[in-house]
Amino acid sequence: MKKDILVCEAIPEGIFSAIYYAYEKKLNPNTTFVQLEEIDNYELFAEYIRIETDYEKAMKVDRTLAKRFGQISYSYIWYAMYSRESERGNAVYRTVARGLANAYKGELVNFLQDPYVLAVSKMRQNVWCEAHSYMGFVRFKELKNHILYSEIEPKNHVLPIIAEHFADRFPKENFMIKDKGRNLYIVHEAGKDVMFHQQEGCQIHVTEEMYSEEEREIQDLFRIFHTTIAIKERRNLELQRQLLPLRFRENMIDFC
């Protein structure tokens, strides 16, 4: 049987463009695959089709999904697209195909017997957990100009999710969060919406001298609190490591 592999850009709009193409050409969802372009693993007896990202087509797909799917399923699909899993493109495509074909009654993402729906559900779970961790583990440092600055290194693309959270929490603050791995920034200006930036060339370097005078003092206060609040009779570093894995700690100020 002929196999079509749609190769798209590894961003949500890329995946949606591929889905648009699959519907436009009426491809059979059982023999069509969506593959992210970052993977260079080619197989025989398949036709590779390069999909150009088209923001308008992607928007159309997005609107269709918002209209046709329940709110939960729609948000699951978005979360899955922020996942770091290389299979996310295909899982989202197959799940969308099931949903648009009305294969299942009730909320689409409840149908966990379907391997692609299950995959989307797991990706969503993973992304949500990491985003939720970062809502707690992000540490802002105050710069001399009162801007709050933070750096994170998430596995999944959680920046859009936590950006919304912090914009709601700190409407009157100017803050920035940098995803070091993806070299992406969000910038929030007091009283305004969050802006996204991706600038390959422009590097932001924040050094100790740029911190405000009070910053060091308040970090010290928190470290005092952090150390004091532990009950030494219950000391349990293993549990601490499970709940706050070391990978987060590099960007936190909690530990001396």
Added chain:
Amino acid sequence: MQELSLINREKDSIQYKLQILADAAKHDVACTSSGVDRRGKKDGMGNSIAAGICHSFSTDGRCISLLKILMTNYCIYDCKYCKNRVSNDIPRAAFTPEEIAKLTMDFYRRNYIEGLFLSSGIIGNPDYTMELMYQAIFLLRHKYHFYGYIHVKGIPGADARLIERIGYLVDRMSVNLELPTAEALRELAPNKHRKTILKPMRQIQNGINENKNELVVYKHAPKFVSGGQSTQMIIGATPESDYQIVQVAESLYQKFQLKRVFYSAFVNVNEDKSLPALTSGPPLLREHRLYQADFLLRFYGFEAKELLSEKHPNFNVFLDPKADWALQHLELFPMEINRVPYEMLLRIPGIGVKSAQRIVRARRNGKLDFEHLKKIGVVLKRALYFITCDGKMMYPTKIEEDYITRNLLNIKERLPFDADGVTYKQMSLFDDMNFSSLPLLDSGKVS
């Protein structure tokens, strides 16, 4: 901790106060930030997420969510289990309301914390103490426009009007039950009385209920303790059985509509002669079993009398309460996954609330088999003795108490404690202990 040597030792420095007053508050366990969903407001700072957020974890593996401090550790009472009792000669300090508000804002703005947890020793008298706490919270809400989470301890004996005023500013208010029974309280906390503890608890409950009616009529009526109230009790300082404790918790949930009851494994800080000596550390396994049972009461539809009885008053050391219950009720098993109602799914070992919900939703669209269950998140190695899928068990197994118990014990239970990676330290201790006597307290006074 070389950095901490920077601590300012001057008595009125904020560093000194924070160290004293965080240390004095560390045994308080009721410090989650959950239960309230509130969007931020344009004119201030802060919001609240119903799921709660942990911002860090201390070296004992407990979550740091709120800035947990006492306003002061000066105290006129002499409770035997408490480090801050008046007869102890310890360094004392007191925050001013402004200091509390400023510190909360400084921490919150850098995303160190989810909000404030404020308790206090009794300075002067209960009314004066509560009034100062009110001032701190008032500053936070109205001067700093802080819309994050605030949990305040109600001081037993404080004027009802003060409790009411504070209730409108905070998300959660709790009054500590301290000890499970009135007798224990009389013994260890001579200045506290069960009645004065239950009175504000009832007042808060009534306040919450009246407020719900107001909110039906006026949508913008101010909210009263919208995150509900909680309480905590110390486990293992007094000789109550697990059965008594679980019954107390159950009646608090039913009669006082509490959101949470917290259990705090007793840590002997005072070496008082009326307190048990803990040679093997705080009774963490017992605390863990009580939390497990507490979840069974709140989310799994169990009743205290199903889990324990006069004859069987303490939890099994080796098995969690749900597995223990299942083994006593083997006549109900195996259950058919594709048919039994949600309430019964919850009673199967290896199936939690999440997986039970997933099963109910997924089976609407077709039969589930063991492979599906595994993917859904059911712990099959525990559940397999108790379930069938489409009439078949996973593999032939005897439905027999001894056989299943033996197999369940072979699966290591994941316990959230044991120091620094040494797993199952407790188990080795039990090797030369009498298995039937549960209390981990090694004290003759307890029995």
